[in-house]
Amino acid sequence: MAVEIERKFLVNKVKWQEVIKPEGSYLRQGYLLTDPEKTIRVRVKKETGYLTIKGKNEGATRAEYEYPIPVKDAEELLDKFASACITKVRYEIPVDGKVWEVDEFSGENAGLILAEIELNAEEESFTLPDWVSEEVTHDKRYYNSQLSLLPYKDWQGK
Amino acid sequence: MAVEIERKFLVNKVKWQEVIKPEGSYLRQGYLLTDPEKTIRVRVKKETGYLTIKGKNEGATRAEYEYPIPVKDAEELLDKFASACITKVRYEIPVDGKVWEVDEFSGENAGLILAEIELNAEEESFTLPDWVSEEVTHDKRYYNSQLSLLPYKDWQGK
Numbered sequence: 001m002a003v004e005i006e007r008k009f010l011v012n013k014v015k016w017q018e019v020i021k022p023e024g025s026y027l028r029q030g031y032l033l034t035d036p037e038k039t040i041r042v043r044v045k046k047e048t049g050y051l052t053i054k055g056k057n058e059g060a061t062r063a064e065y066e067y068p069i070p071v072k073d074a075e076e077l078l079d080k081f082a083s084a085c086i087t088k089v090r091y092e093i094p095v096d097g098k099v100w101e102v103d104e105f106s107g108e109n110a111g112l113i114l115a116e117i118e119l120n121a122e123e124e125s126f127t128l129p130d131w132v133s134e135e136v137t138h139d140k141r142y143y144n145s146q147l148s149l150l151p152y153k154d155w156q157g158k
Numbered sequence: 159m160a161v162e163i164e165r166k167f168l169v170n171k172v173k174w175q176e177v178i179k180p181e182g183s184y185l186r187q188g189y190l191l192t193d194p195e196k197t198i199r200v201r202v203k204k205e206t207g208y209l210t211i212k213g214k215n216e217g218a219t220r221a222e223y224e225y226p227i228p229v230k231d232a233e234e235l236l237d238k239f240a241s242a243c244i245t246k247v248r249y250e251i252p253v254d255g256k257v258w259e260v261d262e263f264s265g266e267n268a269g270l271i272l273a274e275i276e277l278n279a280e281e282e283s284f285t286l287p288d289w290v291s292e293e294v295t296h297d298k299r300y301y302n303s304q305l306s307l308l309p310y311k312d313w314q315g316k
Contacts, residue, residue, distance in 0.1 A: 032191065032196065032198060032211065033190065033191045033198065037239065038190065038238075038239050040190060040191065040198060051209065051225065053190070053235065053239070055238060055239070063234075063238065065227075065231050065234075065235060067209065067225055067227055069223075069225055073223050076221075076223075077211065077223060080196075080213060080221065081195065081196050081211070081213070
């Protein structure tokens with residue numbers, strides 16, 4: 001088992017525009033299962049598919065099992081079995097020895113930009129770049145599994 | 159995508175006892191998801207784990223996606239996320255160029271023996287050995303996913 005310890009933040013869009021970015025990767029993903037105890041995700045990233053099982057969040061930590069699968073299988077699984085797909089472009093931005101993953105969502109979640117940082121321990125310290133704003137690690141609405149069910153465009157009062 | 163075309167039969171226990179069998183394989187499996195449209199199964203067979211997604215049965219046919227995973231992951235996934243596990247010993251019996259998979263269930267499904275044959279087409283002909291009895295391909299109670307939810311020991315009027 002891998003353990004994923006991750007903190008998630010909103011992004012200041014004005015400052016984010018000024019960041020010099022490497023080329024992003026287009027991601028398409030959907031869920032075969034989303035329940036409070038576990039999610040099963042299928043993702044297509046470039047020429048590879050991924051099947052990923054994640055456990056329940058406990059703090060910023062959760063169990064994660066990820067397996068590469070043929071991209072053709074991943075496309076078929078998404079088309080046949082997944083709930084609405086999420087699409088986004090992911091940028092990997094190195095900051096002081098850590099890599100931030102910044103997702104610019106498209107489709108039903110257009111307008112949303114989220115930044116995630118993976119940590120080795122919940123209490124690990126790290127640099128917050130100035131284009132990062134409010135933390136939303138514990139806000140379930142921002143889970144990708146939830147965004148596939150209730151996309152950003154349908155949020156009230158955002 | 160692989161397509162699985164499979165017919166399933168009950169076994170005549172008296173005649174089955176007389177069959178000369180190769181060594182069987184102990185299987186432990188459980189389900190991360192069982193719904194009418196798809197099942198997600200985790201199986202441990204000898205030193206390998208398998209993660210398998212199957213679509214809905216249409217006749218004797220269904221879509222199947224199977225991936226080997228580390229046996230340690232499979233054990234953890236079963237312990238953490240699966241519904242009640244099924245245990246069985248599987249025997250592979252060659253008959254006239256086809257291989258029958260005969261599962262002797264244990265645990266909550268003890269007493270049940272099922273024989274399956276995989277075909278290349280729904281209408282393919284094959285030899286029925288004399289230790290095979292009633293066909294149960296379309297009887298959902300005998301789906302392994304269902305046996306994990308309502309085991310054989312709890313069946314009424316069997």
